[in-house]
Amino acid sequence: MSNAPVTARPIEELESVVIRFVGDSGDGMQLTGTEFSKAVAKAGHGFVTHPDYPSEIRAPTGTLYGVSGYQIQYSSGQVFTSGDAPDVLVAMNPAALKTNLPDVKRGGILIVNSSAFTPGNLEKAKYESNPLTDGSLQGYRLYPIDISTLTAGALQDSGLGKKEVGMCKNYFSLGLMMCLYNRPVDKEIGDIEKKFAKKPQIAAANIAAFRAGYAYAEATEMFAVSYQMRESAVKPGKYRSISGNTATALGFVAASELSGVPLFIGSYPITPATEILQELSGLKHYNVTSFQAEDEIAGICSTIGAAYGGSLGLTTTSGPGMALKTEAMGLATILEIPMVIVDVQRAGPCTGIPTKTEQSDLLQAVYGRNGECPIPVIAANSPADCFDATLEACRIAVKYMTPVILLTEGGIGQATEPWLIPDVASLPKMEVKYRTDPKDFKPYARDENLARAWVRPGTPGMEHRIGGLEKDALTGNISSEPLNHQLMCETRAAKVAGIAKDFPPLKVEGPAQGELLMIGWGSTYGSLASAWQKANAAGKSVAFVHLRHLNPLPSDLGDIIGRYKKILVPETNLGQLSRLLRERYLRDVIQLNKVQGKPLRVTEIYDRILELC
Amino acid sequence: MMNMTAETTIQNLTKKDFESGLDVRWCPGCGDYAVLSQITKLMPKLGIPRENYAFVSGIGCSSRFPYYVNTYGLHTIHGRAPAIASGLKLARPELSVWVVTGDGDALAIGGNHFIHAIRRNMGLKIILLNNRIYGLTKGQYSPTSEMGKKTKTTPLGNIDRPFSPVALALGAGATFVARAIDGDQAMMATILERAAKHEGTAFVEVLQNCVVFNDGAFDRLSDKATRDDTRLVLEHGKPLIFGKERNKGIRLNGMDTEVVTIGENGVTTADILVHNENAAHSGLAFSLGQFEAPDFPMPFGVFRSVDKPSYQSLSLQLTESARAARGRGDLGKLLNSGETWTIK
Numbered sequence: 001m002s003n004a005p006v007t008a009r010p011i012e013e014l015e016s017v018v019i020r021f022v023g024d025s026g027d028g029m030q031l032t033g034t035e036f037s038k039a040v041a042k043a044g045h046g047f048v049t050h051p052d053y054p055s056e057i058r059a060p061t062g063t064l065y066g067v068s069g070y071q072i073q074y075s076s077g078q079v080f081t082s083g084d085a086p087d088v089l090v091a092m093n094p095a096a097l098k099t100n101l102p103d104v105k106r107g108g109i110l111i112v113n114s115s116a117f118t119p120g121n122l123e124k125a126k127y128e129s130n131p132l133t134d135g136s137l138q139g140y141r142l143y144p145i146d147i148s149t150l151t152a153g154a155l156q157d158s159g160l161g162k163k164e165v166g167m168c169k170n171y172f173s174l175g176l177m178m179c180l181y182n183r184p185v186d187k188e189i190g191d192i193e194k195k196f197a198k199k200p201q202i203a204a205a206n207i208a209a210f211r212a213g214y215a216y217a218e219a220t221e222m223f224a225v226s227y228q229m230r231e232s233a234v235k236p237g238k239y240r241s242i243s244g245n246t247a248t249a250l251g252f253v254a255a256s257e258l259s260g261v262p263l264f265i266g267s268y269p270i271t272p273a274t275e276i277l278q279e280l281s282g283l284k285h286y287n288v289t290s291f292q293a294e295d296e297i298a299g300i301c302s303t304i305g306a307a308y309g310g311s312l313g314l315t316t317t318s319g320p321g322m323a324l325k326t327e328a329m330g331l332a333t334i335l336e337i338p339m340v341i342v343d344v345q346r347a348g349p350c351t352g353i354p355t356k357t358e359q360s361d362l363l364q365a366v367y368g369r370n371g372e373c374p375i376p377v378i379a380a381n382s383p384a385d386c387f388d389a390t391l392e393a394c395r396i397a398v399k400y401m402t403p404v405i406l407l408t409e410g411g412i413g414q415a416t417e418p419w420l421i422p423d424v425a426s427l428p429k430m431e432v433k434y435r436t437d438p439k440d441f442k443p444y445a446r447d448e449n450l451a452r453a454w455v456r457p458g459t460p461g462m463e464h465r466i467g468g469l470e471k472d473a474l475t476g477n478i479s480s481e482p483l484n485h486q487l488m489c490e491t492r493a494a495k496v497a498g499i500a501k502d503f504p505p506l507k508v509e510g511p512a513q514g515e516l517l518m519i520g521w522g523s524t525y526g527s528l529a530s531a532w533q534k535a536n537a538a539g540k541s542v543a544f545v546h547l548r549h550l551n552p553l554p555s556d557l558g559d560i561i562g563r564y565k566k567i568l569v570p571e572t573n574l575g576q577l578s579r580l581l582r583e584r585y586l587r588d589v590i591q592l593n594k595v596q597g598k599p600l601r602v603t604e605i606y607d608r609i610l611e612l613c
Numbered sequence: 614m615m616n617m618t619a620e621t622t623i624q625n626l627t628k629k630d631f632e633s634g635l636d637v638r639w640c641p642g643c644g645d646y647a648v649l650s651q652i653t654k655l656m657p658k659l660g661i662p663r664e665n666y667a668f669v670s671g672i673g674c675s676s677r678f679p680y681y682v683n684t685y686g687l688h689t690i691h692g693r694a695p696a697i698a699s700g701l702k703l704a705r706p707e708l709s710v711w712v713v714t715g716d717g718d719a720l721a722i723g724g725n726h727f728i729h730a731i732r733r734n735m736g737l738k739i740i741l742l743n744n745r746i747y748g749l750t751k752g753q754y755s756p757t758s759e760m761g762k763k764t765k766t767t768p769l770g771n772i773d774r775p776f777s778p779v780a781l782a783l784g785a786g787a788t789f790v791a792r793a794i795d796g797d798q799a800m801m802a803t804i805l806e807r808a809a810k811h812e813g814t815a816f817v818e819v820l821q822n823c824v825v826f827n828d829g830a831f832d833r834l835s836d837k838a839t840r841d842d843t844r845l846v847l848e849h850g851k852p853l854i855f856g857k858e859r860n861k862g863i864r865l866n867g868m869d870t871e872v873v874t875i876g877e878n879g880v881t882t883a884d885i886l887v888h889n890e891n892a893a894h895s896g897l898a899f900s901l902g903q904f905e906a907p908d909f910p911m912p913f914g915v916f917r918s919v920d921k922p923s924y925q926s927l928s929l930q931l932t933e934s935a936r937a938a939r940g941r942g943d944l945g946k947l948l949n950s951g952e953t954w955t956i957k
Binding site for chain 2: 236304309464
């Protein structure tokens with residue numbers, strides 16, 4: 001490929017590296033990032049990705065708000081987050097450089113498409129002078145590369161027009177990065193051929209651009225150092241790369257297959273949850289019925305109808321849609337039928353910032369309904385964990401005959417990480433029995449878990465009528481009798497509270513008692529675990545517990561909290577879990593809150609730990 | 614054995630078997646009683662096992678309906694019955710799923726679900742009890758209340774233009790649309806039976822008298838003395854003729870419909886439009902759906918009945934073809950799909 005002597009490029013060994021690709025939303029940065037992470041995955045590294053893109057499909061080119069990015073952290077060992085500060089920023093235009101530079105590590109590498117630094121683009125990015133030449137980037141290792149011109153040069157015989165050639169430049173940068181990080185090229189070339197099989201001319205052009213980028217990095221002396229990841233130390237087994245939303249979809253199919261209960265999904269498309277509906281719509285050869293409803297309300301209502309009919313019900317949404325589903329959640333609660341509401345949270349309130357992540361629907365999930373309306377709430381803590389969290393949500397729903405809210409987040413729904421594929425035989429069994437015996441049947445008679453029976457319409461001799469009006473504690477007939485209502489409210493509350501008896505003991509990392517306990521939930525797991533590891537390595541007395549169940553809270557949490565002097569609760573909201581903990585345990589907690597549509601950084605948590613112990 | 618039991622159950626059923634025995638809590642004289650009576654009378658005739666009926670309703674006087682029928686019943690939330698029933702029908706296509714709703718429930722708070730259930734041709738029987746008033750909240754105007762009507766929220770008269778439920782359903786692409794009235798049980802029975810046998814969405818509007826808040830709203834359509842002149846009974850393949858003397862008819866004038874008198878101005882029976890339930894387009898039915906007193910007679914009967922594949926049958930076909938093409942899904946294969954790699 002190149003005659004440059006390879007030995008001329010010293011290779012540096014790395015523990016982990018964070019790379020961020022940024023450009024216009026039409027520049028193909030999501031593709032570049034995905035392809036790079038695939039190469040990393042195949043090498044057996046641990047990784048976590050974080051796609052970060054604007055709400056606009058194609059914002060005007062060159063603008064600050066049209067910047068789209070894709071970040072990956074990979075490592076020889078386990079990776080918990082997509083990384084705090086990029087070691088390397090690949091920026092395709094001035095706007096991308098401007099919006100992302102503040103995040104880059106001091107002394108980090110900037111690979112910049114210098115051909116895009118035209119006066120017009122500089123103005124759009126609100127640069128008064130060209131940062132590539134005005135000395136403002138002195139603190140970084142800057143590599144301005146004329147990517148557009150180099151790509152065009154490589155493709156001069158391709159027969160493609162100017163526009164198509166322009167679209168190949170993301171493959172040039174991918175080739176460059178693959179070389180810089182010593183990734184093999186053959187597999188990627190095969191992938192490009194496959195991806196563009198129907199457009200051989202485009203495939204050839206992209207391959208040429210990719211090779212040109214690789215060759216450029218290999219030949220030029222611009223990169224004094226190349227990087228090599230240490231031998232991988234990830235757990236052995238068969239892996240695939242999975243996003244949180246795909247893992248959620250697969251979790252529901254698994255729950256359906258394990259229980260033998262058909263799955264019904266009734267949903268309305270909403271960012272960042274839509275992929276679950278899309279994924280399941282393509283799996284009709286499993287026991288899956290998918291229904292794109294006319295609105296969020298119809299999404300949950302059709303699901304209630306299907307669950308009443310004997311299906312495992314699923315509706316997926318994000319914050320604003322969750323708000324619309326509120327009344328129907330009350331119906332599912334009073335009907336006591338099994339279904340799961342997945343809320344892939346995003347920055348709110350109202351429409352908020354649809355493509356940015358946040359953990360701000362927790363209180364809505366726990367409390368946001370009229371009347372005394374308890375619903376179990378659980379949360380997933382990483383993309384792959386969405387699979388396990390889904391199985392747990394389904395287990396609770398069918399065992400206790402209740403709607404369950406599963407909280408994930410845009411930051412994990414759309415991010416990817418390697419998933420150690422479970423063996424089907426190792427998955428938990430899920431036994432479901434519809435009641436078919438009409439003898440002494442009372443619709444609201446309960447078992448030892450306070451769950452009522454699941455009776456499918458179509459079962460002879462058990463015809464009965466139920467609804468959203470308060471009902472008699474046994475017959476289910478309408479009742480507004482005062483003591484019966486109190487009994488029903490208390491029974492519904494006791495049923496949900498009783499779910500905690502199934503929870504395994506909480507896993508506390510670090511000292512069993514001491515100075516500081518950090519409590520987290522959801523997507524912050526990665527940052528919290530990394531910060532805890534770092535603090536622990538630095539000899540700090542800090543413990544860490546991460547919650548799967550938010551309602552009811554685990555019964556051993558109170559004891560655990562009592563064993564530490566200070567409690568730190570980092571969240572990407574203004575203190576919602578903090579409120580729940582104070583209310584439940586009458587203990588003050590120290591909040592660490594961030595609502596910027598971005599994940600918490602490891603350093604932000606680590607610095608706070610250092611201040612506290 | 615199971616089949617025999619099922620057959621015996623079906624054969625022996627009577628109207629009484631479909632009555633839940635719960636005290637019916639509609640006001641004495643309410644038009645809803647007539648509908649309940651006709652539906653429970655019809656059910657044993659349809660050859661459907663009792664357990665395979667499901668009644669779904671929303672909120673309002675009409676929505677109490679499921680409690681009074683001895684089948685599976687779900688009394689849900691305001692306006693959402695068509696959405697809930699759609700999920701049930703889709704999950705369990707073998708069930709006969711009925712939605713009983715009202716003018717507020719279906720057309721105001723639930724308008725969106727109403728039109729989309731119809732658009733999809735979901736196999737639901739939607740019975741809309743239209744009394745042109747809010748009864749349960751005690752007398753506010755509804756989306757079908759006439760202009761100028763004085764109600765508790767329109768003390769100076771209604772300025773909110775009403776819907777014709779029939780025209781709305783037709784506009785949404787309904788494949789079966791009919792109108793009945795509580796005072797004519799024989800006609801209601803025929804219409805309900807046809808609705809029950811329709812594969813897609815069957816929509817029936819029943820004009821129903823609210824004795825407390827809108828009493829007498831349909832008197833001129835019910836009274837034997839006036840009804841021949843105020844009603845137009847639709848019969849497939851027959852001319853649109855009405856009136857005590859059977860001398861009034863509907864004629865097409867350009868793209869518009871008009872009332873003419875046979876024997877006057879040279880009008881003969883041959884000039885009168887012949888009703889066609891199965892027309893390729895619903896234009897004429899839509900026109901009939903907008904007829905209102907005093908200029909036009911109120912049409913009753915089946916406006917439109919066409920066969921189109923129902924949503925649930927298309928959904929089943931998708932499942933079958935997906936399984937034929939790819940085989941019944943295997944969980945292990947699914948979990949291991951996409952690009953995988955092994956770490957030793």
